Amino acid sequence: MRWPNFPTGMPSRSVRAVRWILAAAAALHLSVVPSAPADESLQKFVYEKAEMGLPFRISMYASDEATAKVAAEAAFERIAVLNGILSDYDPDSELSRLSRSSGQGKAVPVSTDLWNVLVRAQEFAARSDGAFDITVGPLVNLWRRARHKQELPSPELIAEMKARVGYKNLRLDPEHRTVELLVPEMRLDLGAIAKNYAVDQAVAVLKGHGITRALVGGSGDMTASDAPPGQPGWRIEVAPLDVAGAPPPQVIYLKNYSIATSGDVFQRVEIGGKRYSHIVDPHTGIGLTDHSLVTVVAPDCMTANGLTTSISVLGPERGLKLVEETPGAAAHVVRMPGDKIELIESSRWKDVPKVAP
Numbered sequence: 001m002r003w004p005n006f007p008t009g010m011p012s013r014s015v016r017a018v019r020w021i022l023a024a025a026a027a028l029h030l031s032v033v034p035s036a037p038a039d040e041s042l043q044k045f046v047y048e049k050a051e052m053g054l055p056f057r058i059s060m061y062a063s064d065e066a067t068a069k070v071a072a073e074a075a076f077e078r079i080a081v082l083n084g085i086l087s088d089y090d091p092d093s094e095l096s097r098l099s100r101s102s103g104q105g106k107a108v109p110v111s112t113d114l115w116n117v118l119v120r121a122q123e124f125a126a127r128s129d130g131a132f133d134i135t136v137g138p139l140v141n142l143w144r145r146a147r148h149k150q151e152l153p154s155p156e157l158i159a160e161m162k163a164r165v166g167y168k169n170l171r172l173d174p175e176h177r178t179v180e181l182l183v184p185e186m187r188l189d190l191g192a193i194a195k196n197y198a199v200d201q202a203v204a205v206l207k208g209h210g211i212t213r214a215l216v217g218g219s220g221d222m223t224a225s226d227a228p229p230g231q232p233g234w235r236i237e238v239a240p241l242d243v244a245g246a247p248p249p250q251v252i253y254l255k256n257y258s259i260a261t262s263g264d265v266f267q268r269v270e271i272g273g274k275r276y277s278h279i280v281d282p283h284t285g286i287g288l289t290d291h292s293l294v295t296v297v298a299p300d301c302m303t304a305n306g307l308t309t310s311i312s313v314l315g316p317e318r319g320l321k322l323v324e325e326t327p328g329a330a331a332h333v334v335r336m337p338g339d340k341i342e343l344i345e346s347s348r349w350k351d352v353p354k355v356a357p
Contacts (some may be wrong), residue, residue, distance in 0.1 A: 042213070042229050047072040051079040052195055053089060054219040060206060061213040061228060071209035075202040075216070082201060085113050086194035088137060088187070095188055099137070103184025107171075110179050117190055117197050117302070118172060118179060124193075124306035125167035127322060131313035132306055133282040137187030138164045143280055143287050152271050158285040165282055192221065192309070196260060196301035199223050221260040223301045227253075232353065241293045241334040247343050250332070251355040254297070260304035262312045263293035281313050288312060292335035294319075297352055299328045307331065316344040323348075 042061040045068035049056055058075055062068035087093040094114050101108050110118070124132040138161040142153050153161075169182040181188075195218045202216045203223045213226045215234045224234045233253030239261060240249045252259075262279060270276070276287035294311045298304040307329055311319030316333045323331045323346045330348035334341065 043068075044228070045069075045072070047076070049076050051076060052083045052087065052198060052218070054195060056199075056202070056219075057217045058202065058206070059215045059234075060211050062211055067210070071206050071211045074209060075205045078201050078205045079198045079218075082113060082194070082198045085111055086117060086190050086197070088189045088191075095190060095194075098179060099181065099187045102181035102186035105180075107173060107176070107178040107180045109177060113197075115172075115177050115179075117194055118170070120197075120302050120306070121190065121193055122167060122170065122172060124310060127325075128306075128310040128314060128319075130167055130282055131319075132310045133165065133167045134188050134190055134193070135165050135167055135170055135181075135186055136280055136282045137189035138162075138185065139280045139282065139285050140189045140191075140278075141187065142285075143276070143278065146271070146276075146287075147278070150271055162282075162285045165285075167282075192260070192262075192305045193302055195219065196221050196223075196258075196305040199301045200258070215254070221258070221301055221305060222254065223258040224254040225256060227255045235355065238295050238332060239293060241291070241336065241341070243291070243336055243341065246336075246341055247334060252297070253353040253355075257297055257299060258301040258304045259295065259297045260301060260308045261293060261295045262305075262308035263291075277312075279309065279312050283313075290315070290335055290337050292333060292337075295332045296323065297330050298326065303329065316342075320344065320346050 041063055045060050045062055045065065047058045056076070056079060058072050060068055060071065062071065084090065085094045088095055090096060094111060098108055098110065121132070121134045142157065142161050146153050164183055164185045169186060171180040171182060199216050199218045199221060200223050203214060203225055206214045207225060213228055215222055215224045222236065227233045233255035236252050236254050236259060238250045238252060240246050263277070274289060275291060276289060279288045280286065281288060292312060294308045296304045296307045298307060303326065307323055307326060310322055311331060311333060316335065320331055323329050330352055331346040332349050333344045336342070
C-alpha cells in the first residue's frame, strides 16, 4: 500500500517535531522568509502565539504580508474561541461547566465543537478499551499534584479518584446532542485531543482565507496542508528518545497529513528513583513508567493523538493493532522498558516518505 498524499522528492527546510520554546505573550510575532525559487510570487510567513496555555506556530506561504496576517489572526482567534469551550483549566469554560453537572442526573446540551471532540474521544475510548479516556481528569489532577510535591499519591487516594473515572460513565445522546456525566465528581480532561482539534480547525480557517500551503503546530503536534512551493512536503524531524544509544531521529515529509507524539520525554517526574510519565493509565490510576516516545502520522491531528495515547497506555503490541486498523495511520515507537532500547514500527511506517540518512 502506498502512502496517501505523501510524494517523494527533494528536501526542504527543517521543521522539528518537538516543543517550540515560545514567549507566552499575547502578541503575534512575524518573520518573513523568501519562498523557494519555484514560485517567486509567494513568501513564507511564520506566526507564533501562546493559546490554550501552549505555544502555537503557523507557517504559511502567501502572496503578501497583509493576506498572511489576516489569515493568521483569524486562525488564532479560532483557537482562542475553542479554548473557551474545551479548557479544563478555565472554570468558566463549557467543558468545566459540563464537569460540574456530574452526578446530578442532567443531560446537558453542548456546542457543536464540544460535541465533535467528545464523540471522537469516546470512539477512541471504546476502540482502546478505555486506555484513551477523557474522564481521567481526577487522576490527572492527582498526578499533577504529585509532580509538584515530588510525592506519590497514596493507594487510598488513587482508589478514590479511580471511582470517578470511566468512559462508560459519559453518556452521549446524538438525537438531542446532550451529554450526561453519570458519576458524582467526574472531571473531563480533553488534554491533547482538544489542542489537536484546534490545530485542525486552524488549518481549516487558513484554507478559508485562501492559504493552502501551511503547517500549524500546537506544542509539537502538527497538521500540514499543501507542500511549500517546489517541495514534496513539510520537512519534519521525528524526535528521538532522550537516552544514550537511542535510534537517531528520522526526517519525514508531511503534506495534507498530521503528526502527533506522546511520551515522557517532555513531562515526567522522578520519585523514589522511579520515573513516572504525565500520561496516566486509567485502569491502574498510576503514571506510566514505560519510558517511551510514540509518533503517529494520520489523516487528522485528533486521530494521531488518540492513537499515540492509546499506544502509550496499551503498549506497542496492542496499540499498534489499533494503528493497523485505522486507515491511513502509521506509528513509530521507541521505548526503553528496562535496560534495552526497542524500536517498533507499524507496517505502513515504511511508506511514509523520509529523507535518506
